[in-house]
Amino acid sequence: MNARLSEKFRLWRFPGGIHPEQNKSSSTETPIEAGRIPPRLILPLHQHIGEPAEPLFTVGERVLKGQAVARANGYVSAPVHAPTSGTVIAIGDYPVPHPSGMSAPCMVIEPDGEDRWVDHDSVADYRNLDPAALRNIIREAGIVGLGGAGFPTFIKLNPGHNKAIDTLILNGAECEPYITCDDMLMRERAAEVVSGLAIAAHALQARESVIGIEDNKPQALHAMREAARSYPNMRVVEIPTLYPSGDSKLLAKILTGKEVPSNKLSLHVGLTCINVGTTYAVHRAIHHGEPLMSRIVTVTGGAVGAPRNLDALIGTPMDELLAQCATRMDRIERLVMGGSMMGFAMHRADLPLIKTTNCIIAAAAAEVPRPQPVMPCIRCGACSDACPMSLMPQQLYWFAKSKELEKAQKYDLFDCIECGACSYVCPSNIPLVQYFRYAKGDIWTQESEKEKAGIARRRFDARQARVEREKAEKEAKRQQKKAALDMANARERGEAQAQSAMQRAEARRDAAMQEAGKRWGAQPPTAPESSAPDKTASAEPDKNEPAQKND
């Protein structure tokens, strides 16, 4: 009945979009296979958007399967769990899958082969749990968006204050070429995926859930319809195959007709979109108490002998996965993580599988497009027609090339979802999306530099103020000292003056008396006589001094 309803469900269309060659069939011929436990697991501490996790173990310590080996650092962060039991043999920088080809902090675990579990509990009935408590379990399970972005899921499932979420959208579109992990997951584990969706809807308190699946996956559509039959307020919707329908904002538009405004989240229009792999992980966390330690990954490409999907442990080196799928390493022309549209080339094959690795393409020479010479833009407008976000890629291209970043921002550079449709259709082979990525990075760098300059200015001003204050204080102290000194000097001088005045007065009096004596014929005063021997007495030692010194 639900299926009937969904067929009548009205769909919207986004502008543009392309139909690249799908290359999906080869990896869907065999069922999902469990990935082998490798001799070494490399767990990057930063597999998600936000702050890197902090290690909880040191080298040499033993860890159990499912044990948190690194904890979330801050709100936007996610813990990392040991995918099997073993020993921590190293913590340090190792190459990780990233477009930069750089290294990042990782924890290396050597499995002991026992695969021994840590104590773990499932939730008896999640419906009795408070949504916040439910979100916390999802957080502790280290679940992040498995569609590729890696945003912590518990944050997505938080509607926030006074914001009712109308619709929870489950993203099963999987529009990118080569990737089939969501398709296979829905085919084989639809019940678990839908169960996880119900849990997520409860955590979010969403009114209804809509599952969007592209019509190139009939088996997945069938399985999901069957699974969703028993849930109320849940609809499976078949959407036309068109790249990039799998973008969360575009899928929201297709299913609800709502457009997410520029610089806003889908949350602001009452929507949240999560990936089928994520709800599967939520189901495992709630009903089995298992944290996120493995994921389904598509291993495909011309160099792969047996392309298929593997349910592999996080941290498994990719060369192990490639070996399990009978890959001829010498035939690999390019190794890509992600799909052929938005994925990036990796520079080595021993990089670990991370939470966001949905696909590994070991492309043979025939699949890799020969680099075509870049020709000038002829302003044909093909990129504008293909852009699903209604941007003007050719204008953005000029602004990015001439570093007119402000103008690029005015032309909504940050609404670009980097789907690559513009580069795909460009007749001049201009790598448009590369320019946009570069321009975005440049703007972010400039903004952070501006922020740093602001801090430096404040520190400089504070220092100037302090130097001024210290100078003023020093000056004040000096003035004070000078004043004190002056006063002391003045007092001394005053005393000296008083003394000399007294002496003068005495001398005057003596002179007066002498005069009077002369005049009256009286005896001369004794004072001058008594002072005379004193003078000679004081003079004598002076004369003796050099003599003494000579001795």
Add this chain to the structure above:
Amino acid sequence: MLSAVLILSGLAVLFGAILGYAAIRFKVEGDPMIEKIDAILPQTQCGQCGFPGCRPYATAIAGGNADINRCPPGGEATIIALANLLDREIKPLDPENGEIKPKMVALIDEQRCIGCTLCIQACPVDAIIGAAKQMHTVIAEECTGCDLCRPPCPADCIAMVPVKQDIRTWKWPSPDMPKKIDPPKKAAVNAL
């Protein structure tokens, strides 16, 4: 005739009063142009422009006493921003003021530091910690890389090192620039 003259003179007096009041009421403190220029400058306070800090340079530009191409740490981006703000011609950096270098940060060799505090006194943003006869160290996050601490050091124990780029500060390179690492990693893959 008389009434027209009276009305016009009355209006003149009224508007004069309004303008006079507005001049006092909405008086702008300081020169807003200096603030705008100062906001563009990188605040390294390095003095390479020939002025004792970014603000004095901003004042000089606003007063027409200095050109806009004298700030090596700001580089091309600052010159372009200043040219746009002041509606002047974009010109290359004046080589007399130095050259554009990658972002640097000061590093004190703590083994050789004698604790003289001369670098602390020289640092314009208080990014060096230490006390007399105590070892000094640089707060790397606050260091603007101005190079002012290096000359006064008697032990010659301060070095300017390029800021290390990690995976979180990495950004996509320009497609116009020659690629440093080219994608087909056949050799690397084969070596494994």
